[in-house]
Amino acid sequence: MTTIDNASLVTWRRQFHRYPETGWGEFYTTATLIKILEEIGHHVLTGEQIINPDFIRGRNPSIVEKAKHAAKERGVDDALLERIGDYTGCAAIFDTGRPGPTIAFRFDIDCVNVQETDTAEHIPNQEGFNSTNQGYMHACGHDGHMAIGLGVAKWLMENKNSSLKGVIKLIFQPAEEGVRGAKPIAESGILDDVDYFACGHLGCDIPSGVIVAAPERYLSTLKMDLRFKGKAAHAGMEPHAGKNALLAACNATIQILSLPTHGEGMTRANVGVLNAGEGRNVIPSYAQMQIEVRGENEKINNYMTEEALRRARGVALSFDVELETEVMGEAVDFIPDDEMTDYITEVAQTIPAVKKVQRTMNFNGSDDATLLIKRVQAHGGKAAYFVIGSDIKAGHHQAKFDIDEEQLFTGFSIFTGLLQRLSV
Numbered sequence: 001m002t003t004i005d006n007a008s009l010v011t012w013r014r015q016f017h018r019y020p021e022t023g024w025g026e027f028y029t030t031a032t033l034i035k036i037l038e039e040i041g042h043h044v045l046t047g048e049q050i051i052n053p054d055f056i057r058g059r060n061p062s063i064v065e066k067a068k069h070a071a072k073e074r075g076v077d078d079a080l081l082e083r084i085g086d087y088t089g090c091a092a093i094f095d096t097g098r099p100g101p102t103i104a105f106r107f108d109i110d111c112v113n114v115q116e117t118d119t120a121e122h123i124p125n126q127e128g129f130n131s132t133n134q135g136y137m138h139a140c141g142h143d144g145h146m147a148i149g150l151g152v153a154k155w156l157m158e159n160k161n162s163s164l165k166g167v168i169k170l171i172f173q174p175a176e177e178g179v180r181g182a183k184p185i186a187e188s189g190i191l192d193d194v195d196y197f198a199c200g201h202l203g204c205d206i207p208s209g210v211i212v213a214a215p216e217r218y219l220s221t222l223k224m225d226l227r228f229k230g231k232a233a234h235a236g237m238e239p240h241a242g243k244n245a246l247l248a249a250c251n252a253t254i255q256i257l258s259l260p261t262h263g264e265g266m267t268r269a270n271v272g273v274l275n276a277g278e279g280r281n282v283i284p285s286y287a288q289m290q291i292e293v294r295g296e297n298e299k300i301n302n303y304m305t306e307e308a309l310r311r312a313r314g315v316a317l318s319f320d321v322e323l324e325t326e327v328m329g330e331a332v333d334f335i336p337d338d339e340m341t342d343y344i345t346e347v348a349q350t351i352p353a354v355k356k357v358q359r360t361m362n363f364n365g366s367d368d369a370t371l372l373i374k375r376v377q378a379h380g381g382k383a384a385y386f387v388i389g390s391d392i393k394a395g396h397h398q399a400k401f402d403i404d405e406e407q408l409f410t411g412f413s414i415f416t417g418l419l420q421r422l423s424v
Helices: 008-020 027-041 061-073 078-084 122-128 141-157 182-185 247-258 298-318 338-348 369-378 407-423
Strands: 045-046 090-095 102-108 168-172 198-201 210-212 220-228 267-276 286-295 322-332 357-358 384-387
Touching: 008 027, 008 122, 008 141, 027 045, 027 061, 027 078, 027 090, 027 102, 027 141, 027 168, 061 078, 078 322, 090 286, 102 141, 102 369, 102 407, 141 168, 141 198, 141 407, 168 182, 168 369, 182 369, 198 338, 198 369, 198 407, 220 247, 220 298, 247 286, 247 298, 267 298, 286 298, 298 322, 322 369, 338 384, 338 407, 369 384, 384 407
Parallel strands: 102 168, 102 198, 198 384, 210 357
Antiparallel strands: 045 090, 090 168, 210 384, 220 286, 220 322, 267 286
């Protein structure tokens, strides 16, 4: 039984699309989720109840404080902000009161640092739910994921007197972009009793009507900031007295982008940001780089990481500057469990909107849900990650990105179908 229809999911999705927030700054989003979940009737955990601060990655305190202030300006009361504390995200815990398995689903909540297009043909502009937060946009489908998660939460309450058994945990994860939020959730221990875990993603270049039950070739990745510290000097009078951090960073960029590939699988390396210098006539004393490496598996990724750091350290030595490194995010590869893949396939085949169930595809990207999956599998649980096909106007992380909203109900149906098979 359910009163959830696609219109309900669309309403939630558009609500979140209107006010996107970047990773670790999702205070208004988290507050909205908590309010809705508790109105439905769920017990909700947040802040350090689901986050282990010792494993935080890529969290900018100034962004956090600005986001807290913005949430307060938008009407979030002090009591709720205090409850959330310094760490966003939340989890609804549903106990059926009957012995059974523990099941967890993950839904990510952050946006992308992209300015949404202002073109007239863009549906969010036509329908009036385009981003109101300048420089930020739900350009990856996480607004849809939250809507699906809330639909599952409501379905659970509507069916609490049914034959469902065990405990269901709905994890609304912050900071997936940059693969920063899963590690502290995994290390909180909230998944250590989980028997079955699943998460899904809208789009991923798969068309509407197609479900991919078990994508493969997830790339392990490490995101790092490299900071070169030199010495400033007058560029005309005393160039010899300076230690040029910018020159070191530029050399490191070339070295990292020319890393050798690995004979056993795919590799990636990128320098996404380089900031340096104080003025036109000053030898640059400081440079910061934001880099990432990826590998087809953990072994290859570790190779790429070690090689990138070796080159950065060598450059720092040759230019006589200091080097600081900081890990900003991480994700791993994983092997899906056949049992879960079969369940997803069986459920998807019963959904009228699904025209094709595809066993696998090359994912060729990264998602830190893999860290949650590995945590569950390490304790003997079964886990899966599936793709919900959705026709899109532009690729993920692009200004014209939009989802096929009809697929929200498809995602909702897969998650609730899984519950009916697993929670027995």
